[in-house]
Amino acid sequence: MGFLPISDADMKRAGIEQLDFVYVIGDAYVDHPSFGHAIISRLLEAHGYRVGIISQPDWKDDAGITVLGRPRLGFLISAGNMDSMVNHYFVSGKHRPNDAYTPGGEAFKRPDYATIVYGNLIRRVYKDIPVIIGGIEASLRRLAHYDYWADKLKHSILLDSQADILSYGMGEKSILEIADALAAGIAVKDITFVKGTVYKTRDISGIYDGIMLPSFESLQAKPKNYADSFAVQYQNTDPFTGKTLIEEYPHRVYVVQNPPQEPLTTAEMDAVYELPYMRTYHPSYEEKGGVPAISEVRFSLTSCRGCFGGCSFCALTFHQGRIIQTRSHESLLKEAELFLKEPDFKGYIHDVGGPTANFRKPACEKQLTKGVCQNRQCLFPKPCPNLQADHSDYLTLLRKLRALPGVKKVFIRSGIRFDYLLADKSDAFFRELVEHHVSGQLKVAPEHISDAVLSKMGKPEKTVYEQFVKKYGKINERLGKKQFLVPYLMSSHPGSTLKEAVELAEYLRELGYMPEQVQDFYPTPSTISTIMYYTGIDPRNGETVYVCKNPHEKLLQRALIQYRNPSNYELVREALIKAGREDLIGFSDKCLIRPQKRNRQNESGSGRTGADNLKYNGKERRHHGAAEKTKRKTIRNVHKRKK
Helix, strand or coil, X not given: XXXXXXXXXXXXXXXXXXCCEEEEECCCCEECCCCHHHHHHHHHHHCCCCEEEEECCCCCCHHHHCCCCCCCXXXXXXXXXXXXXXXXXXXXXXXXXXXXXXXXXXXXXXXXXXXXXXXXXHHXXXXXXXXXXXXXXXXXXXXXXXXXXXXXXXXXXXXXXXXXXXXXXXXXXXXXXXXXXXXXXXXXXXXXXXXXXXXXXXXXXXXXXXXXXXXXXXXXXXXXXXHHHHHHHHCCCCCXXXXXXEEEECCCEEEEECCCCCCCCHHHHHHHHCCCXXXXXXXXXXXXXXXXXXXXXXCEEECEECCCCXXXXXXXXXXXXXXXXXXXXXXXXXXXXXXXXXXXXXXXXXXXXXXXXXXXXXXXXXXXXXXXCCCCCCCCCCCCCCCCCCCHHHHHHHHHHHCCCCCCEECCCCCCCHHHHHHCCCCHHHHXXXXXXXXXXXXEEEECCCHHHHHHHCCCCHHHHHHHHHHHXXXXXXXXXXXXXXXXXXXXXXXXXXXXXXHHHHHHHHHCCCCCCCEECCCCCCCHHHHHHHHCECCCCCCECCCCCCXXXXXXXXXXXXXXXXXXXXXXXXXXXXXXXXXXXCCCCCCCECCXXXXXXXXXXXXXXXXXXXXXXXXXXXXXXXXXXXXCCCCCCCCXXXX
């Protein structure tokens, strides 16, 4: 066993004259099942195909794509584990200073719109060779989509990349079908029958049960058409009920999306994760210090895929689907035992989860045979009566992992869906979560506290989160622990005006809590929230939605969440005046900031700092979710551990 070929010398050592597939990736080559390119390449290898890797080629030089020669069957392309544009840019448009998926963390080793650039590079050099694109970037751009960075609608990435086939979703089943078809001599233009793929054609006469979406020209002409189109797409992401979707482009070119692939069975998923991965980055990266992204996943376990949470700003529904897929306990324990053999394993499993850690079974039994409901969610706005909220399997798994010799602690870092936790009639998992799987603080994602905004986010009402906070505090108190909650919050999401931003700031005031980090809403392709951002329409019901697009207003909303930061004083003051809430500028407990004229000794005009953040008029504030009161400490989202 060893790494797949990355050079002509590697091919010669392996006795390979010609590869079947060359896989071009925007990430460093990391042979670990947390990386999509590792799964796809090892799966093809297990089925007898010879695969080589070209990682982060120089896209300005045609020679960068020829280092492994012409493959027998075709090229595969993935931009990497992240959309290349999200990888490169903050929501503000500023460049990110580093890239965790590149050796040494070096930024910009892949191009903007990497899938498109790599596709066109290959097409220049090998004009007639089959090109198959996949990964998150391709998956979420498979049909016409709004591109935040260009601020316009763009074609299906299949057209702009000049690829022949797009494999969307997780791709294991579809890539094997494509490979087998090519190996059997079927022309790539005739591979139109594989589920979970998108292809282009000029002839749709043979499609009998398809849905014709609005044409690209009509999407450009009227934003509502795009909202309507996306609503249809969203309703057809299920492998049991999804229909073929057809999108017309100028000159009678059609992009056709086949229904999604069926989810992997537990046995199939086990087999994927038990392939012979090297479980680390290629040794050629050692001189640059390795690949930073491996550090968090190296001792983590992927236990599930899919998510029925239905958050509007998340693309998981479009990529992994709503049906939960799980690995067996045996498979996960076997992988954990590999950790124990690593010399630098310190006894800590960093994560056991997936998109949502505590989803270890489908929301209901119906989903496994008839699919998910098209027009209703499992958890939003209220848990479905058919929802089977049960953590017993996950709890049993965690107990087995904790019992392994050499394991000191099992963390859960991939996120807990707190409304699903509360829906479980048993508190057994909640108790053991607090007792064994939290290290000082638990990260949760209420995202906002205004019900008006939460409804657009697809998140539960404020009262649900408050119920969770109360219960978390009580369990900590019973266990004699002092652990805290760290809430993730989002500013400027569609539906949030300055009024709602002020409402959130007032809530944080009551908690005595100031987050050090706030995520501005980021309009990434193929989410309900992004559709709202571009069209001003909620595609679920056709309602008009307020959208904050002005950069300065975004700063105001963000500053309100961090109103205690002295550098935000002027922004907070401006926001409160604009919102008609000057009553929150003063000296009472209810005020967010003090009047500027009373702070002459502080040239910045800052509000409360230090002990004042916690104690107003002699009244102590609590840490968010803490079991006991604390004394005169500035509250942050990172707390010092008790020695």
